[in-house]
Amino acid sequence: MADRLLFLGTGAADWKMEHKETYPDFRRYSAALVNDDLLIDCGPHIFDFAESIGRPDLYDGVTDILITHGHRDHFCAESVLKLAEKQTISLYCDHETRRKVGEHANIRFVHLSAYKRKKVGRYHVVPLLANHDAVTTQTKKAYHFILQTPEKKEIFYGLDGAWFLRPSWQEMLKYQFDLMIFDCTVGDSDDWRLFEHNTIPMMRKMVAEIKEKGMIRDGGKLVASHMARTLHVSHADTARILAQMDMIAAYDGMEIEM
Numbered sequence: 001m002a003d004r005l006l007f008l009g010t011g012a013a014d015w016k017m018e019h020k021e022t023y024p025d026f027r028r029y030s031a032a033l034v035n036d037d038l039l040i041d042c043g044p045h046i047f048d049f050a051e052s053i054g055r056p057d058l059y060d061g062v063t064d065i066l067i068t069h070g071h072r073d074h075f076c077a078e079s080v081l082k083l084a085e086k087q088t089i090s091l092y093c094d095h096e097t098r099r100k101v102g103e104h105a106n107i108r109f110v111h112l113s114a115y116k117r118k119k120v121g122r123y124h125v126v127p128l129l130a131n132h133d134a135v136t137t138q139t140k141k142a143y144h145f146i147l148q149t150p151e152k153k154e155i156f157y158g159l160d161g162a163w164f165l166r167p168s169w170q171e172m173l174k175y176q177f178d179l180m181i182f183d184c185t186v187g188d189s190d191d192w193r194l195f196e197h198n199t200i201p202m203m204r205k206m207v208a209e210i211k212e213k214g215m216i217r218d219g220g221k222l223v224a225s226h227m228a229r230t231l232h233v234s235h236a237d238t239a240r241i242l243a244q245m246d247m248i249a250a251y252d253g254m255e256i257e258m
């Protein structure tokens, strides 16, 4: 059976749920559901997404949650606790995130270590350090993930971060991906956030190098996500610009089959 990744949200932290009806091309905070059992990030907007598609049961099969980092657009303790009311969950996160959730009978905490391969439910995951905010502190980490599915599909999930840290790039070079998801927060602007997020020109250089090194499988997909509301043109224009570099502009509800 094919593996699936569903985008539950594709926005950065400057989208506001209270303006859902008025912001054009509305995006929720970034998160993804892999098949039915693995959540990548668990922010405050995931339940609104499930409601919006008429699937209040969308997360009933979730057994494992990977947290990229503790920023409020990626992690919300209440969302994790709400899921844990119904089911037992393994939560893969840093120490700071664990402290915010608190001990819970239905939550098994698993600490991730950078570059150490870990079994996560039915998957294998290698966490890579991301060039993003608090990556250098002892208790807070920011990770990108290399994810291998039971069907041996390989996924790179790179939200949030700017460029790739050298050791992370070295690890990525060992794989051939079926799907790569990139941080594209800054659009075509020169906003200061480019010190910890990507612009489109930065991605253009990285994607060229990734193709050059043969890191994307035939038929593999390159997707840009985590768009900031204030730094992007319309979704249609962004999609057109990204298509010129063989990239897909993510939107809430987009599903990729591998």
Ligand SMILES: [Zn+2]
Pocket (backbone or CB within 6 Å): 012, 013, 030, 071, 073, 074, 160, 226
């Ligand atoms: Zn973010």
Ligand SMILES: [Zn+2]
Pocket (backbone or CB within 6 Å): 069, 071, 132, 133, 160
């Ligand atoms: Zn962040």
